[in-house]
Amino acid sequence: MFYNFSRVTKKRTEALVFTFGITSFGLCILVLVVLPTFACSSERNKDFSIEYVSKSVYEDITPVVQLTATPTPLPDPEFFISKSAITQGGTLLLSVAGSIIQGSVTFLGFDIQLTRGDRSYYTFIPISRVAEVGMHKISISVTYSDDSEFKKEMFVEIIPREWTFYDFTGDSFENPTLLSSAQREDEDLILKETFSFSNPVKLWRDGPWLKPLHFNARITSEFGEERDYGDNLIRYHEGVDFSADEGTPVYASNSGVVVLATQLSLRGNYIAIDHGGGLYSAYGHLSAFAAGEGQMVEAGDLIGYVGSSGLSTGAHLHWEIIVHGTPVDALRFTNGLNGF
Numbered sequence: 001m002f003y004n005f006s007r008v009t010k011k012r013t014e015a016l017v018f019t020f021g022i023t024s025f026g027l028c029i030l031v032l033v034v035l036p037t038f039a040c041s042s043e044r045n046k047d048f049s050i051e052y053v054s055k056s057v058y059e060d061i062t063p064v065v066q067l068t069a070t071p072t073p074l075p076d077p078e079f080f081i082s083k084s085a086i087t088q089g090g091t092l093l094l095s096v097a098g099s100i101i102q103g104s105v106t107f108l109g110f111d112i113q114l115t116r117g118d119r120s121y122y123t124f125i126p127i128s129r130v131a132e133v134g135m136h137k138i139s140i141s142v143t144y145s146d147d148s149e150f151k152k153e154m155f156v157e158i159i160p161r162e163w164t165f166y167d168f169t170g171d172s173f174e175n176p177t178l179l180s181s182a183q184r185e186d187e188d189l190i191l192k193e194t195f196s197f198s199n200p201v202k203l204w205r206d207g208p209w210l211k212p213l214h215f216n217a218r219i220t221s222e223f224g225e226e227r228d229y230g231d232n233l234i235r236y237h238e239g240v241d242f243s244a245d246e247g248t249p250v251y252a253s254n255s256g257v258v259v260l261a262t263q264l265s266l267r268g269n270y271i272a273i274d275h276g277g278g279l280y281s282a283y284g285h286l287s288a289f290a291a292g293e294g295q296m297v298e299a300g301d302l303i304g305y306v307g308s309s310g311l312s313t314g315a316h317l318h319w320e321i322i323v324h325g326t327p328v329d330a331l332r333f334t335n336g337l338n339g340f
């Protein structure tokens with residue numbers, strides 16, 4: 001019984017060992033050869049499309065064909081600003097060159113869209129007569145042609161300026177009707193509505209702007225002059241006054257379209273030209289108009305004649321430049337002090 005039992009047991013043991021050996025061999029082949037081959041071919045395919053396999057694992061594999069197109073990065077835009085330090089009442093010209101399709105600027109509470117120009121996107125930035133002195137940040141955001149965004153910060157110093165003062169309370173021409181608050185408010189509203197529109201088309205030509213009179217007229221009142229009209233009414237002069245005889249021709253200081261030619265209480269006969277990009281020039285106290293609303297004018301074109309209409313002590317030209325609704329010193333557009 002024992003022998004037989006031993007023989008049977010031995011044969012069963014041999015059969016078990018044989019079966020185990022075959023199975024183990026098969027498993028080894030599976031584990032060592034077949035699976036790695038599958039895994040390898042699978043990872044190799046991934047390696048050509050997405051680079052998330054560590055290079056050391058497949059450093060012996062050199063891809064022959066690059067299947068993924070690598071986009072060519074767009075060059076960074078170039079930013080230009082006309083001055084890094086500017087006085088109150090001045091204006092900055094900011095431009096951005098590069099493959100961009102739009103942009104905006106935030107500065108001193110202004111949020112201004114860039115206008116497409118001849119070679120760049122640009123905007124004029126007004127420095128109010130009462131702008132706070134010191135260093136201020138300009139934040140610029142532009143959108144590339146591939147819809148990605150690029151942001152840039154620049155700093156500009158605002159420099160204080162001395163202002164002239166004039167006391168109107170002792171003046172004989174004081175006219176209570178013309179100085180009524182209702183008329184002033186009406187006029188302010190008309191101007192605000194006119195100058196709040198920012199025409200996206202550049203109409204002005206590059207270079208210094210022209211003075212509106214053909215001779216070197218004497219300046220009788222500077223931009224920003226503080227004026228005391230009595231009854232606690234203090235305002236500042238929003239233009240520059242030139243002394244000139246009645247009927248002297250007045251010329252457009254740059255190219256644009258006439259958007260206003262009307263009679264106002266304070267400014268008298270007043271003509272305003274839209275130069276594009278939120279920039280306007282305006283001419284007051286005229287005796288007559290030589291251009292009408294909707295008319296395109298070139299720099300130097302005749303637009304009116306000097307007079308003394310509105311609140312005025314005598315014949316003179318009141319000339320303004322307005323940037324994004326803020327009056328600035330027009331003379332600085334003619335003499336390079338704004339850096340353009």
Ligand SMILES: [Zn+2]
Binds near residue numbers: 318
């Ligand atoms: Zn004036």
